Amino acid sequence: MKRIFALLGIGVVLAVSGCSGSGNQGAGEGGKLDIYFLDMVGGASTLIVTPAGESVLIDTGSLEPKHRDADRIHQACKDAGLAKIDYLVTTHFDVDHYGGILELSKRIPIKRFIDNDTPAKDISKRQRFQQLNPLYEEATGGKTKLLSAGEDIPLKNVTKGKRGAVRIHCVASQKRVEGFDGDVDAAVEGFEMDRADTSNNAGSIALVLTYGKFKFFAGGDITLNVEHHLAHSVNRIGKVDLYQVTHHGLDRSNNPLLLAALSPTVCVAMNGPRKGVQPRTFGVLKGLPSVKAIYQIHYNTQYGDKGNTGGEFIANPKDNADQGQYIKASVYPEKDIFTVSIGPDGAPKTYQIQ
Numbered sequence: 001m002k003r004i005f006a007l008l009g010i011g012v013v014l015a016v017s018g019c020s021g022s023g024n025q026g027a028g029e030g031g032k033l034d035i036y037f038l039d040m041v042g043g044a045s046t047l048i049v050t051p052a053g054e055s056v057l058i059d060t061g062s063l064e065p066k067h068r069d070a071d072r073i074h075q076a077c078k079d080a081g082l083a084k085i086d087y088l089v090t091t092h093f094d095v096d097h098y099g100g101i102l103e104l105s106k107r108i109p110i111k112r113f114i115d116n117d118t119p120a121k122d123i124s125k126r127q128r129f130q131q132l133n134p135l136y137e138e139a140t141g142g143k144t145k146l147l148s149a150g151e152d153i154p155l156k157n158v159t160k161g162k163r164g165a166v167r168i169h170c171v172a173s174q175k176r177v178e179g180f181d182g183d184v185d186a187a188v189e190g191f192e193m194d195r196a197d198t199s200n201n202a203g204s205i206a207l208v209l210t211y212g213k214f215k216f217f218a219g220g221d222i223t224l225n226v227e228h229h230l231a232h233s234v235n236r237i238g239k240v241d242l243y244q245v246t247h248h249g250l251d252r253s254n255n256p257l258l259l260a261a262l263s264p265t266v267c268v269a270m271n272g273p274r275k276g277v278q279p280r281t282f283g284v285l286k287g288l289p290s291v292k293a294i295y296q297i298h299y300n301t302q303y304g305d306k307g308n309t310g311g312e313f314i315a316n317p318k319d320n321a322d323q324g325q326y327i328k329a330s331v332y333p334e335k336d337i338f339t340v341s342i343g344p345d346g347a348p349k350t351y352q353i354q
């Protein structure tokens with residue numbers, strides 16, 4: 001972590017703090033786009049608020065314990081000044097990604113539902129899915145839209161000056177990769193492919209957000225073979241400024257080929273104290289010349305220095321793991337910077353948009 005980017009200067013930091021206000025007034029102000037990485041304790045939920053005030057929530061964490069995750073998402077919506085969620089994207093049907101949906105829908109209106117259309121019958125054999133699928137049905141009223149690779153989330157947007165429009169584009173879904181027509185699990189000459197992943201993970205929705213020159217990749221829990229085809233033989237995403245570390249930082253994902261292709265500046269891992277950020281993935285990210293900082297939602301109790309970034313980049317430290325603190329990124333394309341802070345009041349660190 002010796003390449004951690006120095007703050008650009010007190011002036012910039014103060015200007016940025018001034019824009020972001022106290023948290024409740026932040027949504028959509030002055031061309032700023034916000035991304036909240038929420039603490040789902042090893043699950044995932046990411047809230048995006050565009051400068052036009054539109055909101056996209058990616059995943060809803062888990063149902064248990066005691067609706068913790070729905071409450072945390074709701075609190076982040078309040079911090080962002082939201083009265084509704086415009087789009088909810090369920091990347092795939094795993095318990096740590098769609099468990100909180102019904103409880104959340106009771107706390108804040110959700111206007112539209114997008115998913116990867118995994119047929120419930122395929123996963124209903126397991127008890128936990130039998131419990132969760134009816135909750136999903138109840139929350140969505142059965143009105144969901146499949147998002148396929150190559151499609152955009154239809155944001156209303158505002159296009160002004162240098163910033164341009166915000167675009168959220170799907171590059172993979174249902175084990176299909178945009179621009180690649182073959183079977184992702186088939187042999188590829190010169191590469192050792194992983195065995196076919198028949199779990200829900202491989203079919204996750206993977207999204208690329210662009211705003212001006214800024215680029216953010218959130219790949220859900222896609223696994224090694226899907227990742228391979230996002231990077232080879234064409235780098236289909238290109239370099240990104242911000243990377244939501246895929247699959248909580250597990251080594252079943254985070255293909256080094258894709259990580260090198262993405263060359264992120266800042267990485268954020270949605271890990272739990274005992275889940276995610278495994279040593280191989282952590283080592284590869286740390287070794288990328290582009291990486292200025294790695295953030296983690298939790299201190300990782302499993303791997304010591306081989307799975308932990310510096311203390312100032314961990315939202316929920318070992319000695320205070322239950323506070324539910326989020327990591328927030330704010331993007332200012334007209335200044336060519338984005339900032340990352342911990343919690344609603346954390347001091348922002350500033351990074352250049354590449």
Ligand SMILES: [Zn+2]
Nearest residue numbers: 043094096221
């Ligand atoms: Zn997951």
